[in-house]
Amino acid sequence: MKGTKSRYNVLVVEDNLGDYVLIADYLEDTNIIKKLFKAEDFKNAKQILSEPENEIDIILLDLSLPDKDGEPLLKAVHLLSQNKPIIILTGYPDADFAIKSLALGASDYLLKDVLNSTVLHKSILYNIERNKILVNLRKSEQRYSDLFHFSPLPMWVFDQETLKFLDVNDAAIQHYGYSYEEFLEMDITQIRPKEDMPALNRSRKMERKPHENIFHGEFTHLKKNGERITVEIRSNSFEYKGKKAQIILVNDVTERNRHIEAVEKQNEILKDIAWTQSHVVRAPLARLMGLVSVLRDGKIEENQKENFYEHIQKSAEELDVIIKGVVDMSQQIEINKGEE
Amino acid sequence: MNIKTFIVDDDEISIMLTNLLLKDSSFFQEIDTYLDGAYALEHLKNEYSEETIYIIILDINMPLMNGWEFLEEIKAFVTRKNTFVFMLSSSTDRVDIEKAENIDLVKGFFSKPLKTEHLNQIQEQIKIEL
Numbered sequence: 001m002k003g004t005k006s007r008y009n010v011l012v013v014e015d016n017l018g019d020y021v022l023i024a025d026y027l028e029d030t031n032i033i034k035k036l037f038k039a040e041d042f043k044n045a046k047q048i049l050s051e052p053e054n055e056i057d058i059i060l061l062d063l064s065l066p067d068k069d070g071e072p073l074l075k076a077v078h079l080l081s082q083n084k085p086i087i088i089l090t091g092y093p094d095a096d097f098a099i100k101s102l103a104l105g106a107s108d109y110l111l112k113d114v115l116n117s118t119v120l121h122k123s124i125l126y127n128i129e130r131n132k133i134l135v136n137l138r139k140s141e142q143r144y145s146d147l148f149h150f151s152p153l154p155m156w157v158f159d160q161e162t163l164k165f166l167d168v169n170d171a172a173i174q175h176y177g178y179s180y181e182e183f184l185e186m187d188i189t190q191i192r193p194k195e196d197m198p199a200l201n202r203s204r205k206m207e208r209k210p211h212e213n214i215f216h217g218e219f220t221h222l223k224k225n226g227e228r229i230t231v232e233i234r235s236n237s238f239e240y241k242g243k244k245a246q247i248i249l250v251n252d253v254t255e256r257n258r259h260i261e262a263v264e265k266q267n268e269i270l271k272d273i274a275w276t277q278s279h280v281v282r283a284p285l286a287r288l289m290g291l292v293s294v295l296r297d298g299k300i301e302e303n304q305k306e307n308f309y310e311h312i313q314k315s316a317e318e319l320d321v322i323i324k325g326v327v328d329m330s331q332q333i334e335i336n337k338g339e340e
Numbered sequence: 341m342n343i344k345t346f347i348v349d350d351d352e353i354s355i356m357l358t359n360l361l362l363k364d365s366s367f368f369q370e371i372d373t374y375l376d377g378a379y380a381l382e383h384l385k386n387e388y389s390e391e392t393i394y395i396i397i398l399d400i401n402m403p404l405m406n407g408w409e410f411l412e413e414i415k416a417f418v419t420r421k422n423t424f425v426f427m428l429s430s431s432t433d434r435v436d437i438e439k440a441e442n443i444d445l446v447k448g449f450f451s452k453p454l455k456t457e458h459l460n461q462i463q464e465q466i467k468i469e470l
Contacts, residue, residue, distance in 0.1 A: 290453025
């Protein structure tokens with residue numbers, strides 16, 4: 001067995017000394033043991049597993065110990081095992097329990113009668129490697145689940161047939177005010193105002209291709225407290241736990257829309273100001289310019305000049321009133337700002 | 341050929357100033373002033389003759405009939421051979437200027453107040469057209 005690079009810390013839980021010696025011998029032959037730990041009962045096994053520095057890589061477990069046995073023993077060891085593989089060693093072939101033990105967290109099930117170093121070697125390597133893959137797979141699943149649950153944008157999955165919520169993420173729970181359990185009791189019509197029902201029903205009838213990202217535009221949604229929000233919706237269809245489902249991504253644009261509205265209102269006022277500048281302000285100004293230019297060119301009689309000064313005065317006053325109006329309009333913009 | 345000038349403007353001071361300038365020039369012989377597009381339209385309709393050259397100095401904003409509406413109305417009975425319109429407005433709005441450029445009868449757009457150079461432009465333009 002030379003050439004095997006990896007070596008492992010193995011815990012053998014076995015109360016029968018004869019069996020233990022046999023197993024230890026086989027393990028010795030496999031040449032893959034870094035350190036061998038021995039436990040004679042559950043209490044002892046628990047002690048060893050609880051010490052993190054022992055770094056147990058795999059557990060060989062006899063299922064009949066003096067202080068615990070069978071199913072409860074396997075469950076208890078599984079809880080302590082930190083997801084390390086457990087190989088069950090037994091003297092009796094019991095096909096039903098062998099299968100059940102796999103469901104309870106065991107990785108393999110070996111009969112002591114047919115045990116030898118080759119079988120052990122293969123089982124240990126195989127189960128450690130397979131376990132690594134399983135752990136990685138579980139981590140990867142967790143990562144994807146986290147991407148959904150911890151997404152900063154509200155998301156949910158709903159059943160395309162019943163419209164029931166199948167899953168909702170934390171952001172949705174926080175944003176809409178319903179608890180996770182409340183959401184799962186509801187269907188998507190309950191977060192939509194009544195007047196939107198016809199549109200919702202039309203939308204339901206549309207055939208959705210799987211894995212096609214659709215942007216649906218803006219909708220009104222209702223929070224638990226009755227508050228109406230405007231949201232942008234994206235969806236994608238997929239199969240979720242065997243059901244035709246849609247995943248929904250929500251972007252609350254209520255604030256953004258309010259802001260756009262305020263900016264548009266300001267633009268209107270600015271347009272008014274620009275129009276006033278162009279049309280109204282220039283009227284008395286043009287008059288002033290004309291009057292002054294005539295006076296300067298000396299085109300009028302002396303006795304008419306008084307009349308001209310009068311006109312200049314009036315035009316200047318008119319201009320003053322108009323400019324005050326423009327200032328008032330500009331202040332309106334400031335006031336609108338203050339309302340936000 | 342007889343040349344007739346219409347001043348159409350609701351601002352009396354503007355009319356007075358325009359009149360003062362026009363009287364300095366021998367080119368503008370006969371000058372009629374109207375305080376609204378509606379009055380100008382009525383007179384032009386009655387007296388219009390193809391033997392006369394009409395120079396119309398036209399304001400835009402007027403209470404009864406504004407400059408644009410006036411242009412729309414006279415289109416029906418005047419020809420561009422003898423009728424020359426020059427917009428005279430306090431507006432410097434690009435929209436107004438572009439609108440004027442797209443009307444056949446309009447030969448110029450001046451921002452108030454009217455200046456001697458504007459009158460020169462009017463004379464040159466009319467010489468080209470005739």
